[in-house]
Amino acid sequence: MESVSRPSSLSARLLDRVPVLGQILQRPLGALGFVIVLVFVVVTIFAPLIAPYDPAKQDFKNLLTPPSRVHILGTDYVGRDTFSRIVYGARVAVEAAFPAVSIALFFGLLLGMLAGYTGGWVDGAILILVDSIHAFPMMILALVMVALLGPSLTNVVIIIAFAMIPGYARVTRAQVLSVKENDFVEAELNLGASTARIIVRHVLPNILGPLVILAAMDLPGVITFEAALSFLGLGVQPPTPSWGSILSDGFRNIFITPWPIVASGLTLMVTTLGFTLFGETLRDVIDPRLSGTKGI
């Protein structure tokens, strides 16, 4: 990893380049990503205004109907309006993804800074711990934890956060190691600055930017993972609408109607694509050095 040469905070860096958004919008794919993210945000905030029906309301006169003027994306097997469920499902995606990523980021930062700053056996111990969590594919970790804790939205958040801590801890550690090498840290140390001061004033501002970008780029993955868990019945429980549970309801009736699958599948597809395009463009604009640090 290239060393971070300039002591500047994320906010300062953003202010340096006020027209970040302008630069994103100049790139066609970035603009497309921005529009999709914007639509997603608007839908989550104004879900009750956008959804024509209560997502749990059953309309027994219209079961598994194709799109019509009454239900624009059709209905599911108990007559719930698919469009309304997708709109509210966006809220569930946010309720799972944001807390999970924030928690993982917090603990990842803590562990990574501890490892990178302290060094020695603490570093070794944390690395091994992080590696052994990393030794499980995320889905397997989720299965183990659902088997023990049972399925619920809270547990989904815990599972995702737990599985993502190692990634952030590793990145933080690498960043701390490179920041630590800088002359200005050395100078502060010689002036008698405390560890806390160095971490808060120098290390944190320098590593926060890259980490926040990485976290933003993780969001689409987390959204699809939550949907995957809910699809398998291991996540959000009915009647709460998650894009994954809409898919699984559709899957059960796949021989009768394709619409719930097509609608929620396309929503998931477009949303993850939008978030990824936006995240990658953001990264390229703000900090091109980061490109290539992370495959998806």
Add this chain to the structure above:
Amino acid sequence: MFTYILKRLGMTALVLLLSMVLLSLLVQVVPGDAAVVMLGNRATPEQIQKARVLMDLDQPFYVQVGRFIWRALRGDFGNDWYSGRPIIDYFKDVFWHTFVLAWASLGLAVFLGVPLGVYSASHPNSLPDRLLAVLSISFITLPSYVAGLFLLLLFAVRLKVLPATGVGNPADLWDYARHLILPATAMAIPWVGYLARLVRSSLLEVLNSNYIRVARAFGLRNRLIFYKYALKNALIPTVAVLGMGIGGMMGGAMIIEAIFARPGMGTVMLNAVSARNYPIVRAGSFIISLLFILSNLAADISYSWLDPRIQLGQGRRR
């Protein structure tokens, strides 16, 4: 080189040990009595006691951990508390279905992804290259279960040209292969995009390096430089990624197996999760993470062998 492999092996053993400790310790984080939580409120005291003994929950935790590790290393995961059957048998029966599926999808991903990446890198910034970039990122972000459901809907439900469920008859190769097509394609799609991107960027990087410039200066033909010198080195990162991929795919196969109702590691584990049968889940997790850890090891070693500049501690894993 030798010390590198030795160090790497030591690390692997340590990680494996710790992950097993983690697996057996996780039972402790369950609020209340794990056996009661898993068997439910309707279980009789005898059943609960039996489960506690089977899972060693009546022992102190270090005995639990020790026994689990000792037995697991010999392939013994105890007997199922419902059927009395050895747990390992559940996985033995279906392991190959998952293994074949994972390799088939990885093979398909290489077959499609690498040529696309090579084409892009040899025509940088052309219109096809730009279209391929958009296609790759769309593939990468397409969740494999959404791809699986769409493929199922189109080819099995609507067009009825391919089978929707099961693995087919293993004795009939043609039938078995037909049942592989849809699930393997679904799992391969994100990898096609990923490999195309990876091959493109590493090939472009290599083409910009000094030794290629020297070869050009010596007047070697472009085609020769490209295929003989550049491509060989550019494929090294791909090898490493593939090593990790096979382990990841064994874990990722679960949701695809559920969609196509294929018997496999994932289906066994999913059923166990619904039944809150932790010993089976734990055994399956151990087997899959063992494969995952070993494939990472193989990837790292082959990577350092192909590219001796790589040393321990500077791995490309994040």
